[in-house]
Amino acid sequence: MIIGIPKEIKQHEYRVGLTPLGTQTLTRSGHQVLIEHNAGIATGFIDQDYQKAGADIIDSAQEVFHQAELLVKVKEPQPTECRMLNEKHLLFTYLHLAADPVQARLLLESEATCIAYETVTNTQGQLPLLKPMSEIAGKISIQSGAHALEKTQGGSGVLLGGATGADAAEVLILGGGIVGTNAATIALGMGAHVSILDKHLSSQLTHFQHTHPDQLHIDLCSQENLEKQLKKADLIVGAALVTGAQAPKLLTHEMLPRIKRGSVLVDVAIDQGGCFETSHATTYDKPTFEIDGIIHHCVANMPSAVPRTATLALTHATLPHILSIATHGFHQALHNDPHLMHGLNIQHGHITHQAVAQSLGYPYTHPAIKKNGLHH
Numbered sequence: 001m002i003i004g005i006p007k008e009i010k011q012h013e014y015r016v017g018l019t020p021l022g023t024q025t026l027t028r029s030g031h032q033v034l035i036e037h038n039a040g041i042a043t044g045f046i047d048q049d050y051q052k053a054g055a056d057i058i059d060s061a062q063e064v065f066h067q068a069e070l071l072v073k074v075k076e077p078q079p080t081e082c083r084m085l086n087e088k089h090l091l092f093t094y095l096h097l098a099a100d101p102v103q104a105r106l107l108l109e110s111e112a113t114c115i116a117y118e119t120v121t122n123t124q125g126q127l128p129l130l131k132p133m134s135e136i137a138g139k140i141s142i143q144s145g146a147h148a149l150e151k152t153q154g155g156s157g158v159l160l161g162g163a164t165g166a167d168a169a170e171v172l173i174l175g176g177g178i179v180g181t182n183a184a185t186i187a188l189g190m191g192a193h194v195s196i197l198d199k200h201l202s203s204q205l206t207h208f209q210h211t212h213p214d215q216l217h218i219d220l221c222s223q224e225n226l227e228k229q230l231k232k233a234d235l236i237v238g239a240a241l242v243t244g245a246q247a248p249k250l251l252t253h254e255m256l257p258r259i260k261r262g263s264v265l266v267d268v269a270i271d272q273g274g275c276f277e278t279s280h281a282t283t284y285d286k287p288t289f290e291i292d293g294i295i296h297h298c299v300a301n302m303p304s305a306v307p308r309t310a311t312l313a314l315t316h317a318t319l320p321h322i323l324s325i326a327t328h329g330f331h332q333a334l335h336n337d338p339h340l341m342h343g344l345n346i347q348h349g350h351i352t353h354q355a356v357a358q359s360l361g362y363p364y365t366h367p368a369i370k371k372n373g374l375h376h
Contacts, residue, residue, distance in 0.1 A: 001326040002032045004068025006061045007039040010075045012284040014042035014307035015314065017072040017093070020049040022315040022322070027054030031326045034058045034068055043307045065089070072322055074314065075301055082106035087348060090330050092322065094118055094133075095345055098246045098359035099273035104351070113330065113347050117318065119244045119356075120343035127243065129321070129343075131178050132313035134268075136303040138182030138239065141266040142171070144302070145235040146190065148264040148288055148295050155295055156262025158234045161191025168192050172229045174221065174250050174275065175239030176205045179268050183237045184208070188215050195229050197221035221250070230258045238267040238275035244345075244355030246273040253277050253291075261293035270298045331370045341367060 003026060005017045016039050018026075023033045033055040037047060047057045058064045065071065065084040073093035077085065082103065085091065087110075095116035097104045107114055117129035127134075142160075149155035149169070162168035171187040173180045176198035187194045195217040198205060209218045219225045230236075230251075236259070240247050247269035256278065259265075269275040278291045281300040288297045303310040321340055325333045334341045344352045350365035351357040357364035 001070055001329075002034065002068050003070045003072060003322070003326060004034045004058075004064040005036065005039055005055075005072055006064045006081070007036045008074055009061075009078055009081070010301060013075050013301055013304045015074040015304055015311045016040040016043050016045065016307070017074050017314075018319075018322075019043075019311060019315040020045055020053040020055075022319045023050055023055045024053035025319060026323060026326060029323060029327060032056065034064050036061055036064050040311070043311045045311075070322070070325060072318070074311075076100065076103055077107070079103075079106060082110055085110035085112040087111035089113070090325065091115065092117070092318070092325070094271075096271040097345055097351075097356050098244060099271065101360055104346075104356075104360050104362070107346050108349050108351070111348050114345050115340070115343040116244075116345045116353075117343065119345065119353055120321065121243075121339040123339070129314075129317050132317050133303045133310065134178035135182045136306060136310055136313065137268050138179040138237075139186045140302045140305060141179070141183045141237045141239075141268050141297075142186040142190065142235075144287065144297050144299070145171075145237065145264045145266045148266075148297050149235060149262075153295070154262075154288065154290060155264055156234060156260065158262075160187065160235070169234040170232045171195070171235045171237070172197070172233040173237045173239055174198075174226075175241065175269075176200075176202070176208075176218065177239060177241060179239035179241070180237070181205075181208060183239060183268075184216065187235075188212055192235075193217075195219070195233075197225055197229065226250070227258065230255060231260075233259065234263050236263065236265045238265065238269050238279075240269055240275040241272065242355070244353050245359045247275040249275060249277045251276040251278070256292040256294050259294055262295070264288075264295045264297060266297045268302065270300050274298060334367070334369050341369065 035050045035055045089112040091114045151157035160169045171192045173196045267274045267279040351362045352367040
């Protein structure tokens, strides 16, 4: 199969869809890999690294799209990229369609087949291709939030870890999944007091609380508990997720007066529409904005700040699926792996994921997968 890796063009997106080591695995298995010129340069991977791994370096994205059968990216295709897709293409990337009707329309019009990293599952019911970026985003949310709390950035001037004679900051995390627990780990390490509110008190969360009995508080995300925590929070991290659907709105505009002025909201769920009603997507050019005295940090591609780490972690997770699709073909790979099938969001002009269809108001179409189908 011909696999194309275009350079990411979303603003401040520095990751790349495949590492040189991943490239070598694919070329040694008999597949052709096309890398757009300088696609990996921001991660520290230069063209020569990919050439040594057996890839062909291509001068333009247009030529990569023209030649490739399977396109592997990081972020959702931008409008110019969507218009280069056609019915021969299989796209494998993060899509986050529920909050992006324009992208959904363009992908439907392209007739391409699109598999979203964020809805691929595993036998434990987890999201293994979302997990590495969730880990990174959770950790960065605390770094970014701590910086935004500085007075020079518009925040209240509170240091997360406090100091002699000054209490540590109060960090509230809404959601106790991968993002939330990774955010909590960093906040605890920086010396903050941390509260996690989640709709379920899982055994993992209970164990997590036992490892930090003095600094960490975990409770159900009821309205009463939320109201109580909002009053004292210095930094609030939104970490709620509903697979394939828009994120639930956990904080409304009317709740902002209950939060101390100068406090910071970091909305990690912004890719899926955000879990704060007052959120809108930002970039690293201007990551924050202020509403009613509350600082909002809503960068839609947070892991791009650490592209080397993020690219290595992403390829580690995606490579087995890329290899399976390339080796067995699209139909057989999805027939063999129902968890990969859950990643199929769009197929030849139809939405094939129920949560995505419901969020966007489109009809749901059951995937058309043929056993022993021809290679894509």
